[in-house]
Amino acid sequence: MQKYIPVxxxxxxxxxxxxxxxxxMLDCLQAKSRRYKKGEYIFRQGEHLDNVTVVVKGSxxxxxxxYWGNRSIVNxxxxxxxxxxxxxxxxxxxxxxxxxxxxxxxxxxxxxKKLLTVCSSGCKFHTLVIQNMFFTLSEKNRKLMxxxxxxxxxxxxxxxxxxxxxxxxxxxxxxxxxxxxxxxxADYLSVDRSAMSKELCRMRxxxxxxxxxxxxxxx
Numbered sequence: 001m002q003k004y005i006p007v008x009x010x011x012x013x014x015x016x017x018x019x020x021x022x023x024x025m026l027d028c029l030q031a032k033s034r035r036y037k038k039g040e041y042i043f044r045q046g047e048h049l050d051n052v053t054v055v056v057k058g059s060x061x062x063x064x065x066x067y068w069g070n071r072s073i074v075n076x077x078x079x080x081x082x083x084x085x086x087x088x089x090x091x092x093x094x095x096x097x098x099x100x101x102x103x104x105x106x107x108x109x110x111x112x113k114k115l116l117t118v119c120s121s122g123c124k125f126h127t128l129v130i131q132n133m134f135f136t137l138s139e140k141n142r143k144l145m146x147x148x149x150x151x152x153x154x155x156x157x158x159x160x161x162x163x164x165x166x167x168x169x170x171x172x173x174x175x176x177x178x179x180x181x182x183x184x185x186a187d188y189l190s191v192d193r194s195a196m197s198k199e200l201c202r203m204r205x206x207x208x209x210x211x212x213x214x215x216x217x218x219x
Contacts, residue, residue, distance in 0.1 A: 001026060001033050004056040004108055011054060011080040012136050017125050025125060030111040036101040043084070043099040051109040053077075053084045058105025059179060063187070064097045073188040075143065076102070076179055082136050085112065102179075151190050156199045159189045164209070168218050175217040 005019050005026075014022050033056070036042060042060060043049065060077040074097055077083045087095050115133070118126045150162045163185075167176055178185065186193035203209050210217045 001031060001108070004033060004106070007056040007079065008054065008108065011082070012139065013054060013082055013129060013132050015132050015135075016128055021125050025129070028126070029114045032109045033106060034109070035106045036104070038101055038103050038105075040101045041098060042101065042107060043095050045095055045098050047095045048093075049084050049087045049095060050112055051084060052082055052112050052115055053099075054082055054108045054110065055079050056106050056108055058101060058103045060105060060107075061100045061102045061184070062097050063100060071187050072190055073180075073184055075140075075147070076188075078179070082133075082140075085133065085137065102184075147188070156189075156191045156196055157203065159191060160196065160199060160203070163189060164216055164218060167216075174219075175215070177215050179214075181214060 002023070005022050008014050008022050009017070009019050017025070036058075042053065045064070055077050057079060059079070060083065061073055062075040062077065062083070063071055063073050065071050077099070083099060087093070116130060118130070146166060150159050150166070153159045153162050167178055168174055180188060182197060183193050186196045189196070200209075200211060204211065207219055209219055
């Protein structure tokens with residue numbers, strides 16, 4: 001657990017708290033860490049959560065599979081980001097999605113009841129963590145609104161332009177890499193992979209962009 005403290009120090013959840021203070025808080029929050037291989041499930045649809053999860057290595061895909069096995073990617077969770085807080089309350093119901101390791105990953109689990117309740121020992125930084133959780137939720141809602149903006153576009157091209165434009169702005173460069181492979185990008189944008197690949201080739205031929213695997217340059 002100690003080796004993950006520098007990573008936790010960089011997260012929004014522990015913003016403003018020193019590494020020594022985080023180390024002292026981890027026992028209070030009953031923190032546990034676990035590693036996962038690529039493709040392993042951290043949580044499955046239908047499970048009930050009692051922990052908040054912080055990714056300290058790798059990344060996760062939050063995905064949903066319908067009755068016929070069609071997959072859609074709801075969100076990604078990268079290093080330093082939090083997952084599970086929306087489903088960890090006692091009356092939140094079961095998980096509607098799966099959380100899968102997109103690559104070899106490690107996560108830290110924090111007891112949600114301990115996290116949201118100021119401890120009896122009067123830990124002066126616990127209140128700050130609760131405040132940080134609010135800002136974490138706000139940031140996550142912003143990302144979901146961005147995704148809704150992408151998938152609400154009518155055509156595959158419009159969805160691609162919306163997503164790639166946002167990535168260029170976020171990374172402050174016309175050349176950038178995305179965290180998705182082709183199938184994952186299609187699942188995220190809710191489009192057919194074959195149709196999306198053809199549209200990307202058309203956009204390249206029209207001089208709008210160039211790409212190689214997950215690397216893009218907007219022209």
